[in-house]
Amino acid sequence: MAKRVQIIFTFSKLIALALIIIGGIVKLFQGYTEHLATGFEGTETNPGTIAVGLYSGMWAYDGWNTANFMTEEIINPKRNLPLAICIGMPLVIIAYVMTNISYFTVMSVQEMIDSPAVAITWANRVIPNAAWLIPIFVALSTFGTGNGSLFSGGRLMFSCARNGHMPEVLAMVHYNKYTPVPAVALTVVLAVVFLLPADIGTLIDFVSFLMWIFYGMAILTVIIFRYKKDYKDLERTFKVPLVIPVIAFIAAVFLVFVPIVTDPQIEFLYAAVLIVVGYIVYIPLIHFKFRFKFMLSVTTFFQLYFNCLKPTKEE
Numbered sequence: 001m002a003k004r005v006q007i008i009f010t011f012s013k014l015i016a017l018a019l020i021i022i023g024g025i026v027k028l029f030q031g032y033t034e035h036l037a038t039g040f041e042g043t044e045t046n047p048g049t050i051a052v053g054l055y056s057g058m059w060a061y062d063g064w065n066t067a068n069f070m071t072e073e074i075i076n077p078k079r080n081l082p083l084a085i086c087i088g089m090p091l092v093i094i095a096y097v098m099t100n101i102s103y104f105t106v107m108s109v110q111e112m113i114d115s116p117a118v119a120i121t122w123a124n125r126v127i128p129n130a131a132w133l134i135p136i137f138v139a140l141s142t143f144g145t146g147n148g149s150l151f152s153g154g155r156l157m158f159s160c161a162r163n164g165h166m167p168e169v170l171a172m173v174h175y176n177k178y179t180p181v182p183a184v185a186l187t188v189v190l191a192v193v194f195l196l197p198a199d200i201g202t203l204i205d206f207v208s209f210l211m212w213i214f215y216g217m218a219i220l221t222v223i224i225f226r227y228k229k230d231y232k233d234l235e236r237t238f239k240v241p242l243v244i245p246v247i248a249f250i251a252a253v254f255l256v257f258v259p260i261v262t263d264p265q266i267e268f269l270y271a272a273v274l275i276v277v278g279y280i281v282y283i284p285l286i287h288f289k290f291r292f293k294f295m296l297s298v299t300t301f302f303q304l305y306f307n308c309l310k311p312t313k314e315e
Contacts, residue, residue, distance in 0.1 A: 016134065033105070046263070048259045117138070120138075153184075154183040158170060161183065167295065182302055185306070
């Protein structure tokens with residue numbers, strides 16, 4: 001069901017992007033190039049500002065890694081996972097760049113900054129009689145993104161719990177639907193908590209800084225395991241040229257350390273505190289496998305509440 005919903009709403013998103021891109025192409029042929037010609041005036045050169053700006057820019061592309069979360073659900077992942085990444089990411093990049101070019105055909109940089117909804121402002125100027133379609137497409141796109149995040153996020157928590165890194169109940173699935181209901185429920189709770197500050201800019205900076213720390217460490221393991229004696233000869237589902245993780249790791253280092261040095265923000269401190277708290281919790285509960293006695297009652301309660309159980313290997 002999640003797969004079918006995702007396909008339908010992704011298709012609606014692509015229709016909206018195609019509409020905007022075609023409208024931009026028409027405007028370009030009509031000679032609307034003024035804003036494109038001056039779009040890079042006043043560009044920032046401070047590395048810290050660029051890095052923080054990339055947090056918001058790359059937030060639009062976030063989700064590129066979620067296919068990896070669902071490798072167990074992918075048919076023939078050795079072929080289909082690299083294929084999905086190699087086809088999907090270039091298509092997304094082309095669509096997003098073309099969409100922004102379309103915006104610049106009728107809007108200046110300042111107008112885009114001041115606009116509460118850039119796509120709607122664009123529609124009011126380019127297709128005023130059909131501008132009402134854009135909010136509908138935006139709503140459909142948002143729903144599709146939420147569906148994908150729930151599916152991938154729940155699957156990630158389920159896998160972590162199955163490996164003993166999170167409470168046992170999160171490794172359980174519904175007895176009839178076979179879905180990781182507790183993990184999905186926790187994903188929803190965390191989403192609500194992150195929404196409480198009601199400041200999307202602060203949230204993006206905080207989450208992006210945190211994510212790129214762990215992206216960098218995960219990428220570094222690819223490089224280390226390629227040469228580590230016990231791992232280098234293991235059969236891999238798929239293998240990438242070493243230059244790719246090297247470039248990605250350099251980018252992660254830039255995105256994490258440059259803002260700290262040149263443009264420090266309170267969000268970075270919050271992220272550091274969260275990581276420290278995580279390690280404090282990890283050492284006794286995961287490394288030394290300490291268990292609170294009340295956790296059995298908590299697990300039993302949520303197991304009964306969500307009608308779930310631990311799947312066997314056969315399931």
